[in-house]
Amino acid sequence: MFKKILIANRGEIAARVIDSARKLGVATVAVYSDADATARHVAMADEAVHIGGPRPADSYLRGDAIIAAAIATGAEAIHPGYGFLSENPDFVEAVEKAGLTFIGPSASAIRAMGLKDAAKALMEQAGVPVVPGYHGANQDPEHLAGAADTIGYPVLIKAVAGGGGKGMRLVERPQDFAAALESAQGEARTAFGNPAVLIEKYVQKPRHIEVQVFGDGASAVHLFERDCSLQRRHQKVIEEAPAPGMTEAMRAAMGQAAVRAAEAIGYKGAGTVEFIVDGSDGLRADRFWFMEMNTRLQVEHPVTEAITGIDLVEWQLRVASGEPLPAAQDAIRLSGHAFEARLYAEDVPAGFLPATGTLSHLRFPEGARADTGVRPGDTISPWYDPMIAKIITHGPTRAIALSRLRAALEGTEVAGSVTNLSFLGALARHEGFARGEVDTGLIARDLDSLTRAAAPDLSVRALAALGAAGLAEGGGAMAGFALWAPLLHTVTLDGFTAQVQVLAPGHARVRIEDEEAECRRVSGSWWVNGRPSGARIVPTPGRISVFGPGAFHFERTDPLDRRSEAAGGGLTLSPMPGLVKAVFVSPGQTVKAGDRLAVLEAMKMEHTLAAARDGTVAEVLTSPGSQVEAGVALIRLEEEQA
Known part of the structure; x- marks a missing residue:
């Protein structure tokens, strides 16, 4: 070792x-x-x-x-x-x-799987089923469009290098192919330095199931499958192992195909063979196709560790140091079910834009595994992937593991940056997902309901008001209560103003407009109007957060601040720090709502900035190649005529 x-x-x-x-x-x-x-x-x-x-x-x-x-x-x-x-x-x-x-694996193994087109040809030779498509070297746009016509729409354009959903576009109509190809090639060139793409048939009800493999350079084993079908724009959101509805016959077929793929390239170390599965008629052994092989450890490897009891990083170190495979195939057992949810700093209502911020508060629940690279006080910077943590749960059955995931997400607390925590919670509660009805289109179909922000009720707003008054833990001004002069606080948070009357230590009355809430601190917990809230109040600089169930954040507002926002959608602002890759308009140009104005590159992805309304471009305040900060005005439209 x-x-x-x-x-x-x-x-x-x-x-x-x-x-x-x-x-x-x-x-x-x-x-x-x-x-x-x-x-x-x-x-x-x-x-x-x-x-x-x-x-x-x-x-x-x-x-x-x-x-x-x-x-x-x-x-x-x-x-x-x-x-x-x-x-x-x-x-x-x-x-x-x-x-x-x-x-990890050898350079030759990485090269063999590094380009998706060459990898598919190699897999066909090894007897591994592959998706119908065009994987040739001719990158002429007309040739690629002809290949798409031959394959039949809908098709996927995919960068031959890299992964993570970058350089990938779904095209459903021939007339959309040219623009999608240009966009995919541009993103691939930026992310991987290689604009080449391949064209594949798009499976109508696809499931993304991958098999964990491990080799020692001569032989390989598999450690069962993971289902990664809950995706948004080809980015995995929640993963689980094993796959819902998996039959023993299909598990054996996929496992054998994955091992053949690994052994065909003399694979050494941990790797993942990804398959696209047609789930329209259940899981069948003749309905899965090789997609790609990731020649590394995967983000979602903890769910495999949970169902097998195997530490994959330990295996990596042991095999790399010269030991043989630590276990034979028949010694690897599957036990129970596991889920992993990826917690990101991202602005869900703004279209899941990556976010930045300082994590003024961060708390993970007991009873769940949390793999994280950050601590309270750390900053999510614009330079890297905005992942905060992976939340992993395990249970003897899928239902129990999912119930534990819901509880773990409800018990996770983050303040200081917007996150996708509420979105993950909505996914974990999704009835179809609970039944195991998963495919890669689930999130897109139900996006509105999954991203609909819950409005804070009176209980939540009252507790936020207590926090703003300095009474979060029942102390503060409450400790100085005097019988002859009940303390009265007026606090303003974004969206409402409240009067907080301290009646006794751990006892206050909160009035918000024409509603009233009586709050009591009972055995360390807040009760509102005679009912336990189950919530924690967390004050942070400039903000009050109320956690559980759900997470609500309120900015402390200065009632004398009369600053107004730019009206009418006339300014296009940079949503995050980034590099301006392209500008598509010039002063005097007429645009329609939704027209592309510019492309911003940030956090390894390209983001298209579109016009919020019809209008005429008054000023272009940036240029390609400019590095800009969040909130900087990039393009201004002329004021709308009354």
Whole structure:
């Protein structure tokens, strides 16, 4: 076994690798950028080395700096985590040339699966079923459009390099193909440096089921399947293992196909073989097709660990250090059911835009696994993926595991940044999902109901008012209560003003317009109008949060502040810090509501900014190549005529 390893990654995966290494007595070296100098993974590691600026290209993608850090600290091996350099065969070769061990597959295996078109051809040779499509080298737009016509609409345009939904577009009509192709190629060029795409038949009721494999370079085993069908724009949201409705016959067929895929390339380490499944007639052994292979550990690996009891990172370290596979196929057992929900800093009402912010409050519930790379007080920066944590639950049955997931999400508290927590909770409560009726279109079909924000009731607003008055825990001004002069506070939060009358320690009356709520602190919990609220009040700078059930956040408002917002949708503002990739309009140009105005690149994705209304462009306040901050005006329309 290694004595010391370096982790060429950041965030929750770096922390996760450190946990397993520590159990094995292996020392760890972290690397960090300027933006991560005080990050959790840096604090956890035995040593840490600074490798550059906040941009990934200046730090986590600098293979030479990472290798130099490993050599300087005496590390024997490099664990790549996932993302960044984890699937870069040139980096693997550089690591091995430096006399170090790469904890993962060979460069040749990564190359074999790195381009989706070549990988599909290889899988066909290995007897693995593949989706009908065009995987050729001809990238002429007319040729690709002709291929789409031959395959039959709807089709998927997919970047041949990379993953994560980037460079992928669904096209349902021939007339939309050209614009979708241009957009997919542009995003692929930005994300992967390779604009090439392939065209695939789009399965009408698709399920995304993947199989965890593990090899030692000669033979391989599978550790059952995961269902990753709950997706939004091809990004996984909630994963589970095993797949709902899976039959033993189909599990055996998919497992065997995945093992054939791994053994065909001499795979070593943890990997995932992803299949697209036609779920329109249940799960059938003749209705699944190879999509791609991820030659690394996956974000969702904890659900596999939960149902097998196997630490996949430990297996990675053991096999990379020269040990054989730790278990034969017939020794790997499936037990119970597990879910993982990805908690992100993102603005759901604004279209799931990645968000930033300082986590003024962060609390995870007991009884659930939370893999995280952040702590209270940490900042979600614009430079990296905005994941806050992965919430994982396990139970003897799917129903129990899902019930535990609901409880875990309700018990998770985050303040300081907008998050998708309420959205995840709505998904966990979705009746169709509870019945196991999952496919990749579920979220899109029910998006309105899943993203509909719950309005805070009187109880929640009253508790928020208590927090604003400094009475969150029943102390503060309440402790100074005088019988002859009940204390009265007037507080203003966004949306309402409240009068809070302190009647006794732990007892107050809150009036909001014509409604009244009596609040009492009973055995450490707040009761409102004679009923237990089950809520916690968390004051943070400039904000009051009320958690459980649900999460509500209220800005403290200065009633004398009369600042007004720009009216009429005349200004297009940058929704987050980012790079302006393109501007499509010029002064004097007439636009319609929904027309593309500009493209902003942020957090590894491209975001199209559209006109909020019809109008004429008055000013273009930015240009391609400009780095802009959140809230900066980019384009101004002329004022609407009365």
